[in-house]
Amino acid sequence: MSTVSVPLPAWINYGLIPLLNLILAFFFSGLVVWAIGESPFEALQLLLIGALGRGEGIGFTLFYTTSFIFTGLSVAVAIHAGLFNIGSEGQAYLGGLGAALVALAMDRYVPWYVTMPFAVIGAALFGAACAAIPAWLQAKRGSHIVITTIMFNFIVSSLMNYMLVRLLIVPGKMAPETRTFLPGGQLPKLDWLIAMFGGKLGAAPLNFSFLIALIMCFLVWVLIWRTKLGYEMRTLGISPTAASYAGIRYSKIVMITMLISGGLAGMMALNPVMGASARLQIEFVGGAGFVGIAVSLMGRNHPAGIILAALLFGILYQGGAELSFDMPSITRDMIVVIQGMVILFAGALEYMLRPVIVRAYQQFTGK
Amino acid sequence: MDYFDIFVSILGSAIRLSIPLLFTALAGLFSERAGIFDIGLEGKMLASAFAAACVAYWTGNAWLGLLGGIGISIVFSLMHGFASITNRGNQIVSGVALNFVAAGLTIVLGQAWFRQGGRTGQVPPEGRFSSIILPGADMMRDVPIIGPLYANVISGNNILTYIAFLMVPISWWVLYRTRFGLRLRAVGENPGAVDTAGISVAWMRYRALIVAGFLCGFAGTYLSIAQSAAFINNMSAGKGYIALAALIFAKWKPVPVMLACLLFGFLDAFANFMQGKSLPLIGEVPVQIFQALPYILTCVLLAGFIGTARPPKAGGVPYTKER
Numbered sequence: 001m002s003t004v005s006v007p008l009p010a011w012i013n014y015g016l017i018p019l020l021n022l023i024l025a026f027f028f029s030g031l032v033v034w035a036i037g038e039s040p041f042e043a044l045q046l047l048l049i050g051a052l053g054r055g056e057g058i059g060f061t062l063f064y065t066t067s068f069i070f071t072g073l074s075v076a077v078a079i080h081a082g083l084f085n086i087g088s089e090g091q092a093y094l095g096g097l098g099a100a101l102v103a104l105a106m107d108r109y110v111p112w113y114v115t116m117p118f119a120v121i122g123a124a125l126f127g128a129a130c131a132a133i134p135a136w137l138q139a140k141r142g143s144h145i146v147i148t149t150i151m152f153n154f155i156v157s158s159l160m161n162y163m164l165v166r167l168l169i170v171p172g173k174m175a176p177e178t179r180t181f182l183p184g185g186q187l188p189k190l191d192w193l194i195a196m197f198g199g200k201l202g203a204a205p206l207n208f209s210f211l212i213a214l215i216m217c218f219l220v221w222v223l224i225w226r227t228k229l230g231y232e233m234r235t236l237g238i239s240p241t242a243a244s245y246a247g248i249r250y251s252k253i254v255m256i257t258m259l260i261s262g263g264l265a266g267m268m269a270l271n272p273v274m275g276a277s278a279r280l281q282i283e284f285v286g287g288a289g290f291v292g293i294a295v296s297l298m299g300r301n302h303p304a305g306i307i308l309a310a311l312l313f314g315i316l317y318q319g320g321a322e323l324s325f326d327m328p329s330i331t332r333d334m335i336v337v338i339q340g341m342v343i344l345f346a347g348a349l350e351y352m353l354r355p356v357i358v359r360a361y362q363q364f365t366g367k
Numbered sequence: 368m369d370y371f372d373i374f375v376s377i378l379g380s381a382i383r384l385s386i387p388l389l390f391t392a393l394a395g396l397f398s399e400r401a402g403i404f405d406i407g408l409e410g411k412m413l414a415s416a417f418a419a420a421c422v423a424y425w426t427g428n429a430w431l432g433l434l435g436g437i438g439i440s441i442v443f444s445l446m447h448g449f450a451s452i453t454n455r456g457n458q459i460v461s462g463v464a465l466n467f468v469a470a471g472l473t474i475v476l477g478q479a480w481f482r483q484g485g486r487t488g489q490v491p492p493e494g495r496f497s498s499i500i501l502p503g504a505d506m507m508r509d510v511p512i513i514g515p516l517y518a519n520v521i522s523g524n525n526i527l528t529y530i531a532f533l534m535v536p537i538s539w540w541v542l543y544r545t546r547f548g549l550r551l552r553a554v555g556e557n558p559g560a561v562d563t564a565g566i567s568v569a570w571m572r573y574r575a576l577i578v579a580g581f582l583c584g585f586a587g588t589y590l591s592i593a594q595s596a597a598f599i600n601n602m603s604a605g606k607g608y609i610a611l612a613a614l615i616f617a618k619w620k621p622v623p624v625m626l627a628c629l630l631f632g633f634l635d636a637f638a639n640f641m642q643g644k645s646l647p648l649i650g651e652v653p654v655q656i657f658q659a660l661p662y663i664l665t666c667v668l669l670a671g672f673i674g675t676a677r678p679p680k681a682g683g684v685p686y687t688k689e690r
Contacts, residue, residue, distance in 0.1 A: 032472065036479040084459055086406075133666070143669035144678065146406070146459055147615060150608055151662040158659035166653065293463060331485070333474040340467030348450035348461030 025341035050322025055199025065314030070268035071292025082237035087149030089289025090156035095266025098126030100280035107185030127266015135258030139251035207275030385632025390586035391610035401575030402555035406462030409607025410469030415587025420598035423494035437584030444580030455685035555679035
């Protein structure tokens with residue numbers, strides 16, 4: 001009998017299988033470390049100490065986590081409607097422009113808490129604008145959204161390059177970046193959060209956008225599982241034909257979903273642009289949009305899972321940076337390998353272990 | 368320098384820039400016509416560039432380098448196949464994963480083996496594909512119009528360039544005039560029908576991916592040991608995605624693929640040429656426009672404003688045999 005249709009209890013589907021996939025991904029990453037001639041266990045230990053050992057390390061870890069929560073949510077919202085948004089990277093990049101324009105316009109006149117809501121809206125609007133054209137092409141012209149969002153990553157990259165090199169650059173400076181925002185355009189650091197646990201934030205850029213990210217997790221959960229729109233999105237994701245029979249308008253849902261997805265990706269920019277560097281820099285997204293794919297897959301497209309997966313990748317990013325100091329033969333790009341392995345095993349090969357587990361489960365329960 | 372000389376020099380560099388695109392887009396042609404989306408072209412190109420540079424550096428033999436590049440590229444193709452054919456995983460996710468693995472592994476292994484910040488060692492001249500001067504190129508140089516074209520555009524390229532253009536008619540012939548090609552296209556349009564005819568869909572798709580890996584190996588090799596003399600960090604720099612765009616722009620057909628790659632190569636060469644120069648009447652045109660143009664054109668095409676691009680029908684759908 002085929003094992004595909006055998007139902008498994010939730011703890012296996014959402015707990016055991018992702019965990020085993022993760023272990024496989026780390027096993028193969030460990031093989032790479034071993035092949036280089038270093039001890040995988042020592043590397044893992046250094047990585048964990050670097051990410052979680054001190055208050056500053058935790059601050060950096062949570063800083064990365066913040067970015068990944070936004071991009072993970074962005075990918076997840078689209079997946080619920082059956083759309084694969086590979087464009088989070090570009091949407092976040094353009095979102096940075098939105099946030100920066102608001103900060104540049106307001107930082108002289110008002111304190112940060114007045115600027116912040118406008119910056120959130122600005123970042124989300126620009127991110128959504130970047131997703132709007134691929135969404136429209138998918139909804140009305142039937143162009144494959146994966147291809148168009150990839151194309152838009154490159155288009156946005158060229159556009160931002162032009163904006164920063166030609167228009168937003170500080171006259172007389174070489175670096176393609178805007179001027180530094182005044183405190184009215186910056187998000188405050190969360191030193192009190194780390195201090196609550198007796199640590200010290202130090203130079204870590206953990207900032208207020210972490211809390212915005214957590215609020216967005218809750219809002220996405222409400223949207224997907226507690227609203228009519230979310231129900232329509234999920235219906236479309238499971239079966240477009242059933243959705244069409246039920247009177248759900250395909251193009252409307254595709255547009256709305258992608259605008260929300262792009263908006264969430266755009267908000268990611270708040271964290272590095274207004275929280276950390278206080279200026280818009282070239283290539284500031286640095287692959288966080290693609291990490292969002294891994295985070296969403298690992299977290300099974302659920303906000304709670306996404307927080308955990310984002311934390312995992314935050315630990316990897318911060319720990320990986322520390323690891324490359326302690327073990328010079330391992331570069332920081334080891335995390336890119338691990339990331340690839342996680343996407344491979346948790347995403348593309350997610351069903352690989354299922355038949356084995358189904359057989360073991362059947363034997364165990366005697367069915 | 369008059370306008371014709373400038374044109375010839377841009378054309379020559381356009382050809383050199385379009386070769387990796389051509390190999391990669393042809394690779395994508397085989398896998399996508401068989402119904403397997405191949406976002407992982409970029410990663411395959413990068414991995415094979417690295418492997419070719421390593422092998423050529425160690426052995427000092429360009430052909431062994433090419434073999435190494437092709438080998439790794441096929442291994443990546445098979446991983447893609449294992450995930451998306453055997454395990455029926457999502458083809459796009461698998462491609463994205465392989466791109467990451469390639470991007471990370473090349474730097475990590477490069478740093479561990481060569482300690483030059485992700486570069487491989489400088490490949491010796493005999494480990495590279497050097498330019499071939501075709502017979503009579505120097506003699507022809509003084510003939511007006513045809514002379515410079517022959518000497519600077521057609522002659523003076525390396526062997527891989529000529530192989531690339533040779534691959535276009537070969538691909539066309541394989542896809543449209545052989546039994547293998549017919550079945551490959553059928554498997555991308557209606558795998559059920561192919562299965563009914565008693566042909567294994569999975570094996571057919573695996574073979575298409577192996578061909579894709581083979582062609583992608585040339586692209587990577589070209590980057591690292593024909594166009595330059597070492598592997599450099601993230602050397603493919605998005606060329607795999609431009610090739611994917613060219614493939615779509617060409618509506619999944621071999622000869623248009625060549626033309627699309629030449630067009631995108633020309634845009635690239637023209638952008639390099641225009642850097643810091645200004646046009647009469649218009650003034651200085653931002654280079655970024657030329658960089659974005661291939662992607663914009665592809666989106667416009669996909670929107671159905673220039674004809675229609677109809678992808679293979681079964682593309683991206685894992686095949687499940689009925690029981």
